[in-house]
Amino acid sequence: MSVRRAIWGEKFEAIEQSLSEVDADLYGYIRDFAYEEVLAREGLDLKTRELLAITSLIALGSPKELATHLEGALLNGASEREIRETIIQSALFVGFPNALGAMKMFHALLRKRSEA
Amino acid sequence: MSVRRAIWGEKFEAIEQSLSEVDADLYGYIRDFAYEEVLAREGLDLKTRELLAITSLIALGSPKELATHLEGALLNGASEREIRETIIQSALFVGFPNALGAMKMFHALLRKRSEA
Amino acid sequence: MSVRRAIWGEKFEAIEQSLSEVDADLYGYIRDFAYEEVLAREGLDLKTRELLAITSLIALGSPKELATHLEGALLNGASEREIRETIIQSALFVGFPNALGAMKMFHALLRKRSEA
Amino acid sequence: MSVRRAIWGEKFEAIEQSLSEVDADLYGYIRDFAYEEVLAREGLDLKTRELLAITSLIALGSPKELATHLEGALLNGASEREIRETIIQSALFVGFPNALGAMKMFHALLRKRSEA
Amino acid sequence: MSVRRAIWGEKFEAIEQSLSEVDADLYGYIRDFAYEEVLAREGLDLKTRELLAITSLIALGSPKELATHLEGALLNGASEREIRETIIQSALFVGFPNALGAMKMFHALLRKRSEA
Amino acid sequence: MSVRRAIWGEKFEAIEQSLSEVDADLYGYIRDFAYEEVLAREGLDLKTRELLAITSLIALGSPKELATHLEGALLNGASEREIRETIIQSALFVGFPNALGAMKMFHALLRKRSEA
Structure with a gap:
């Protein structure tokens, strides 16, 4: 695949x-x-790669591609908790505003999926 | 601990x-x-957290704290290969110059450890 | 409070x-x-802290939190002039595009407040 | 002029x-x-200056001013191809997400101009 | 002057x-x-302007100009405490690594001044 | 070649x-x-590509790769004047500190070449 x-x-x-x-x-x-x-x-599983992608995109200021990789992380075995932890940790390195923007996007994504 | x-x-x-x-x-x-x-x-093991930390620091332009977390990743079970994959992937999101700077720092760190 | x-x-x-x-x-x-x-x-009054927050957020590219701190600055004693000076000065350090984006947000905020 | x-x-x-x-x-x-x-x-023609402006704005994360300079580049003699090359090259230095965001903006601009 | x-x-x-x-x-x-x-x-005193300059420079990753404005802040009436508060606050917006880098630079500057 | x-x-x-x-x-x-x-x-000559590379690297905060492309620009037909213009223009978009850092690096490179 x-x-x-x-x-x-x-x-x-x-x-x-x-x-x-x-x-x-x-x-x-x-x-x-x-x-x-x-x-x-090889060398890293896709779930870890998606958490790393989310981290890079938060540092860039949460562009549109972030939504793609938040969904990609869920599709490849990351739990909601693991994604929330990834976002929270990023606040330490790139600050609260970018982390909060990412968490708002993840929250909206989860709500949309639960309504579908 | x-x-x-x-x-x-x-x-x-x-x-x-x-x-x-x-x-x-x-x-x-x-x-x-x-x-x-x-x-x-909880929610993410320390090895994964260190790979995420490395990713955030590459996005910031590889400040001095990068060396701390490259060593921290090795200490917490990340293989040399996993760290190299983390750095290589970051090139996709934040460009080759920052990824290359991080890889040079990791290369120097590995050489220093092998000489010790 | x-x-x-x-x-x-x-x-x-x-x-x-x-x-x-x-x-x-x-x-x-x-x-x-x-x-x-x-x-x-302690050590810095809240007005100064809000001007510093505005400056940090302009450097990040004016995310949504900027509106919160533009209003927070006004609420804590910063004059319209002081906020405009803060935004203008930031152009020297992070360039005109981010400073202009912040000034547009402040202009829209002032217009909304005067209409309320 | x-x-x-x-x-x-x-x-x-x-x-x-x-x-x-x-x-x-x-x-x-x-x-x-x-x-x-x-x-x-003097020292650089306006077409080259606009390609440089586009490059700087992609690095900043494609703010609104990018649209102004994409049009400015076309107005000052840059071909569609030259602008696409400028955007593609920037992916090497600042990553694919910002380059893709810029290309989407340029694509929308070209479509709007062809409909006008 | x-x-x-x-x-x-x-x-x-x-x-x-x-x-x-x-x-x-x-x-x-x-x-x-x-x-x-x-x-x-006019509109902001030079001490406040220097604290804003320090904040902008921390967001940029603490380039060499930071040392100039740390000294400039001290010369224009900012206390050591006010500068430390400015640096600490910036950690909230742009993360701990850049704030820590700036604080190390300020610490080295203070030590050098006390030895002079 | x-x-x-x-x-x-x-x-x-x-x-x-x-x-x-x-x-x-x-x-x-x-x-x-x-x-x-x-x-x-194809689509852009190598001289223009090197000026664009310099611009991207200034936005990143002048990492080591900047020296490579400053020399690469000279090797591919860019005049000293064109490179200085490229650096000066970048101050408008990403601020004076990063532009000044790049110009200092170019100045050191020119001096080294004239001494060789």
Whole structure:
């Protein structure tokens, strides 16, 4: 199974089509280098890799990609508690505002999933 | 065992004394809030927490604290391979320059340990 | 009076309830450590602390918390002029785009208050 | 022709009025120092300066000013291809999330222009 | 008295000569725009401006200019305590690593001054 | 000619050996993806790409890789004036401290070259 399928889940086709339209070359690098080469490396399981991705994205100020990897973490075996711990810990290193922004996004995601 | 002892290892006394001299109040917060409250939380093991700490510090541009947590990760069960994977993955999110800076620091640390 | 009451003003109950729902533990740290311990320290008055908070948040790229502290600064004795000076000065250190983003947020806040 | 006219194009009056209302002094610095002094310097043509501006803004996390300079680059002779290359290259230095966010903004801008 | 003299103190000539050699035009902007125009504005006293400068520089990761403004704050009436509070508060917004780096720099500066 | 040879010049062998020792896999990505794939793309000449690289690195706070690309820009046809303009312009977007740090590094590099 491709790493994109593992992380994007049932949104695979929608994300793939959307990114291809935005820029085929940039999407090609994201697909072939970021997902299917680097994130697909052995040495760390995908759950840990998604917690690390969440941490990097919180440091960047919680851009839109954060939602993708919060869902990707849940899909790959991270518990709600583990994701909350990842976000809380990040406050120590990059401050409360970015951590709080990420937790608000995770809270909204969980609410949406429970309503679905 | 305190989380500081687990992460700082045999440098515990030296780091504690140095930080106390720099600013007793700031060190108090680092000790009581950062280490013995947040990093001591359940829900994630200390090895994973150290990989997350490394990721946050790479995003900040690899300050001096990175060396502390690279050693802390090794002390708490992370393999050399897992730490290298953590650093390599961060290049996707915050770019090659910060990831390369972190890898150079880890390389120097490993060399120093093998010479000791 | 608690520091949160001083900074959040009449939005105290709404902010407290919202943050508690997002994550009770993270809110606990924001309440007990960030507001009622660190921001409550002596040695700097609350007006100066709010101008420093605004400056930190501009450097982060003006996240949502900036609105809270722009209002908090006004509530604790900062004049409109002092806040504008704080934002303008930040352009020297972190560039015009982040400073301009903050000034737009402050302009919208002032307009909303004058219409209320 | 003023540099602002060259970069802002037919939005000149709208942007000037909007920024003047936000803060006359900050706008004065943006007008007299940023645009008509620094960006107006010789030694680099305006097309190259706009590609550099786009690069700086991607590093900041793609704030609103990015849209202004994406349009400014097109107005001053940069091809769609050159702007896409500028965005793709930035992924190497500041990571894929910020580069992708910028490319999405450029894609939306191109679509809007083709519909106009 | 020029703002540069107020902030740089007895290092005025050394800093001016050093920056002029590095790049006369960039120094011209730092002198005429940053110091003698923006930092010289009314509406905030120079002590407060220096505490804001320290806060901005901590967010940037404590570059060399931080030492200049730590000394500038002391020269313009900030107490050691006020500067320590400024640094401690910044940990809330940009994390402990950058705050600790700044405090180490301030500690080294105070020690050097007491030995002089 | 490889892009690495074009940018690294006579330091090619030294840089290649050093990076290979630090981490063979990370260097593999830097070599095959960053340099020989992305930086080797058509659509922008190498001189412009190096000015963009310098701009990205200034935003990151002037890490060690900045020296490599300052030299790479000179090697690929950028004039001293064009590099100085690139650095000066970055002050508008990411502030004076990072721009000044970069200019000091460029000044030291020019002095070293003139002495050689």
